[in-house]
Amino acid sequence: MKTVVDNLRREAARLLAGDEVKMVIGYAAGTDAARTTPCFATTPEQAALLTWGPLCANNLVKYLLDYRFEDTRLAVVVKGCDSRAVNRLLQDLQFPRQRLVVLGVPCGGQLDRASILSEIPPGARLQDIEDTGEDLVLVTDKGRLSFPKDRFLMDKCYRCETNMPVVADFLAGEPVPSPAREGFEHTAEVDGMEALDIADKSSFWDNEFSRCLRCTACRNACPACSCKECVFEQAVPGWQQSGIIGSKVNSLPENAVFHLIRMFHVTGRCVDCGECERVCPVGIPLRLLYRKVLKDARILYGAGTPGMSTETVSPLSEFRPDDPEEFM
Amino acid sequence: MSNKTITRDQLATLLDRLVEKNRVIAPVSDNRGVVRFGEIQKAGDIAWGFDQAKVPAKSHFLPQTEELYRYDTSGGELKIEPVPPPRPAVIFGLHPCDLKAVAALDPVFDGAFKDVYYLNKRERTVIIGLSCRKVLPTCFCRSYGIEPTDGQGADLMLTEAGDGYYVEILTPKGEALIRDNAPLFSDAGVAEGRRAKDALAGELAGQFQLNVDLTGVKAKVDTMFEHPYWQELARKCLGCGICTYLCPTCHCFDIIESHSGHRGCRLRCWDSCMFADFTLHTSSHNPRSTKKERVRNRFLHKLSYHDERYGLAGCVGCGRCIAECPVNIDITQIIADIEEVD
Numbered sequence: 234m235k236t237v238v239d240n241l242r243r244e245a246a247r248l249l250a251g252d253e254v255k256m257v258i259g260y261a262a263g264t265d266a267a268r269t270t271p272c273f274a275t276t277p278e279q280a281a282l283l284t285w286g287p288l289c290a291n292n293l294v295k296y297l298l299d300y301r302f303e304d305t306r307l308a309v310v311v312k313g314c315d316s317r318a319v320n321r322l323l324q325d326l327q328f329p330r331q332r333l334v335v336l337g338v339p340c341g342g343q344l345d346r347a348s349i350l351s352e353i354p355p356g357a358r359l360q361d362i363e364d365t366g367e368d369l370v371l372v373t374d375k376g377r378l379s380f381p382k383d384r385f386l387m388d389k390c391y392r393c394e395t396n397m398p399v400v401a402d403f404l405a406g407e408p409v410p411s412p413a414r415e416g417f418e419h420t421a422e423v424d425g426m427e428a429l430d431i432a433d434k435s436s437f438w439d440n441e442f443s444r445c446l447r448c449t450a451c452r453n454a455c456p457a458c459s460c461k462e463c464v465f466e467q468a469v470p471g472w473q474q475s476g477i478i479g480s481k482v483n484s485l486p487e488n489a490v491f492h493l494i495r496m497f498h499v500t501g502r503c504v505d506c507g508e509c510e511r512v513c514p515v516g517i518p519l520r521l522l523y524r525k526v527l528k529d530a531r532i533l534y535g536a537g538t539p540g541m542s543t544e545t546v547s548p549l550s551e552f553r554p555d556d557p558e559e560f561m
Numbered sequence: 562m563s564n565k566t567i568t569r570d571q572l573a574t575l576l577d578r579l580v581e582k583n584r585v586i587a588p589v590s591d592n593r594g595v596v597r598f599g600e601i602q603k604a605g606d607i608a609w610g611f612d613q614a615k616v617p618a619k620s621h622f623l624p625q626t627e628e629l630y631r632y633d634t635s636g637g638e639l640k641i642e643p644v645p646p647p648r649p650a651v652i653f654g655l656h657p658c659d660l661k662a663v664a665a666l667d668p669v670f671d672g673a674f675k676d677v678y679y680l681n682k683r684e685r686t687v688i689i690g691l692s693c694r695k696v697l698p699t700c701f702c703r704s705y706g707i708e709p710t711d712g713q714g715a716d717l718m719l720t721e722a723g724d725g726y727y728v729e730i731l732t733p734k735g736e737a738l739i740r741d742n743a744p745l746f747s748d749a750g751v752a753e754g755r756r757a758k759d760a761l762a763g764e765l766a767g768q769f770q771l772n773v774d775l776t777g778v779k780a781k782v783d784t785m786f787e788h789p790y791w792q793e794l795a796r797k798c799l800g801c802g803i804c805t806y807l808c809p810t811c812h813c814f815d816i817i818e819s820h821s822g823h824r825g826c827r828l829r830c831w832d833s834c835m836f837a838d839f840t841l842h843t844s845s846h847n848p849r850s851t852k853k854e855r856v857r858n859r860f861l862h863k864l865s866y867h868d869e870r871y872g873l874a875g876c877v878g879c880g881r882c883i884a885e886c887p888v889n890i891d892i893t894q895i896i897a898d899i900e901e902v903d
Contacts, residue, residue: 263889265698270889271797291888296796299852355698356770444591446616446625449836450801450887466838468845474817481815481830483625512887514615514803516593 234364237338237406238285241310244336244403245280248308254334256300258293259283259310266359266373267350271296285310285405286362287369290343290387292506294318295456297328308334312343314389316398317504317540318456323400324543324550325502327459337401342382342390342412344369349385352378382412389507389520391417399541423525441517442488447481451509451519452495457502457539464498465491492522500526501547504540562736565746566754568725573604575745576653583687584650586621588614598652607654612697615881617809618659619666621652622682625806625831629678629816635823650686651738658702658879660690660714662809668871669812678829687734690715692761696768699880701893703766704773707877710762720758727754771880773896782864782899786857790902794895795852797888802833804882804890805859810867810875813839834858860895 245257261272261282269288274280292315300307311319319335322328357373371378390412397408452458465479474480479491505527509519530536534548579585589599590608597616601607631642670679693709712718716735719726730736739746805811815832818825840849849855867875883891
């Protein structure tokens with residue numbers, strides 16, 4: 234991990250010093266021992282703030298959208314899962330390739346913040362992270378905290394498809410073993426959900442959606458959501474709000490509409506990075522919805538996880554004159 | 562009236578009895594362990610043993626979606642039907658930070674403009690506070706001069722003591738509640754209760770890991786409106802509503818209408834200054850057009866504007882925004898940064 238961090242800092246400093254990029258978007262130490270924070274380095278000196286390790290869950294690719302209408306060149310640090318989002322944005326012409334430097338990092342899995350937090354003594358400061366192969370060890374000023382990889386990684390990591398970036402201009406380290414585990418079939422939970430009868434499915438999701446705060450963190454963290462004006466944020470006067478979808482009313486019908494429309498909108502774009510579920514403050518299992526869509530796209534169109542390459546076209550973005558659906 | 566004690570069982574009996582004539586609001590846990598203030602039907606519904614409700618108590622006084630009135634225009638005439646006044650309520654389980662937060666909301670809704678929706682609920686609600694049992698890693702209320710056993714703002718303040726609670730009677734409302742349910746309370750063990758509370762206060766004071774120095778922060782931040790710091794800070798913000806919706810003192814709302822045919826109602830819904838359309842004008846001009854202006858506004862509101870308008874801090878150090886921000890925007894770091902930057 235140290236080598237990767239050194240390589241990353243060196244490359245970031247080189248890019249910034251040579252004015253090849255205006256900014257490097259990466260990770261820096263967070264304010265507690267169980268997290269990092271997005272870092273936007275604009276000088277070679279700031280490149281020394283960059284870090285990398287199993288506390289870097291955030292998908293930074295979303296931030297590219299903040300700079301899509303500028304003319305500056307940027308670099309962004311990506312893990313395997315995040316890198317699919319790079320391909321998707323490139324495919325949707327949301328960011329030009331020539332203005333982008335992709336700094337890839339080999340990922341052996343990310344620790345699940347919720348699981349490790351209760352094990353960390355309050356106020357502990359992170360000094361180092363060691364990878365023993367079996368365990369990830371957080372070395373803090375209040376002791377060494379060992380987290381077995383088979384229990385403390387994020388759920389998505391056990392189902393990892395690509396732990397090495399699918400697109401990168403620079404790779405900060407040698408390939409590492411994938412955190413994927415046997416028994417974590419990609420669609421197992423979706424299959425289970427499909428097997429429920431309609432009433433049970435309905436009550437499951439009614440319960441989840443009624444807990445939603447409508448904070449929109451899932452949408453805002455989502456790299457598939459690239460619309461400049463979201464359908465849920467149309468500029469409509471208050472007295473006309475009942476005529477649009479997605480007012481600010483928090484109710485089961487409105488919340489369900491929000492999540493189900495989002496599900497349809499990200500079909501063929503969701504790269505399964507899991508950010509929606511990670512950021513949700515009330516723990517709605519959003520990936521279950523999106524993995525259902527991924528599964529359907531796989532069965533109906535033979536489509537793989539979006540963003541694996543820029544060559545494959547998303548099934549709902551493709552035009553074919555012989556499409557069996559006449560209105561297309 | 563002098564302070565009392567109440568056993569655990571009697572407290573449960575009290576809450577069960579209060580449910581008969583009041584809405585009783587208390588920390589409840591959902592199937593995923595998320596604790597928020599919700600209406601209970603019996604004391605057993607309460608998430609006893611909760612550390613901090615993730616969604617604060619403001620949701621009772623300022624619900625996320627609240628009907629203001631209904632109207633009907635059928636027959637060519639406008640009929641307005643006001644919502645009935647709220648039922649009397651008892652809200653149980655506010656920790657000192659949440660008590661302080663309600664105090665910070667009061668002048669917003671009880672200023673030159675009297676907000677009847679808030680005030681009706683406020684006047685008809687008895688607040689039963691509860692001392693904290695532990696200090697969380699994100700707690701920093703003490704930096705705001707709040708002790709985790711402070712009862713200020715509550716009508717009754719409960720502190721766990723032995724196998725029951727030490728009960729402080731702080732207002733006439735609290736006194737009336739005790740008088741109405743006198744047999745459930747006891748005078749025995751009051752001195753021990755007081756000692757247990759003092760001991761707890763001392764113990765909790767030593768548990769704080771997060772401390773900030775607020776000296777001079779308001780004066781400094783008031784000179785920083787044009788400082789490049791906000792641009793740097795805002796880069797990482799996702800513009801979601803987590804911090805504002807979970808903040809016990811954030812109170813912005815939007816008023817919308819929901820109608821179908823000739824009938825409809827006017828609703829007040831939580832809104833967030835972090836949302837891009839929060840200040841969007843009809844002309845399409847947006848005075849807070851980028852994340853920089855929005856993030857700056859939020860922190861100036863917390864660290865300066867609220868104080869300026871009401872003489873009360875806009876942050877109570879509950880730490881919810883720190884715990885839940887998905888990109889680790891941490892107000893204690895910001896306070897430290899404000900002191901540092903040139």
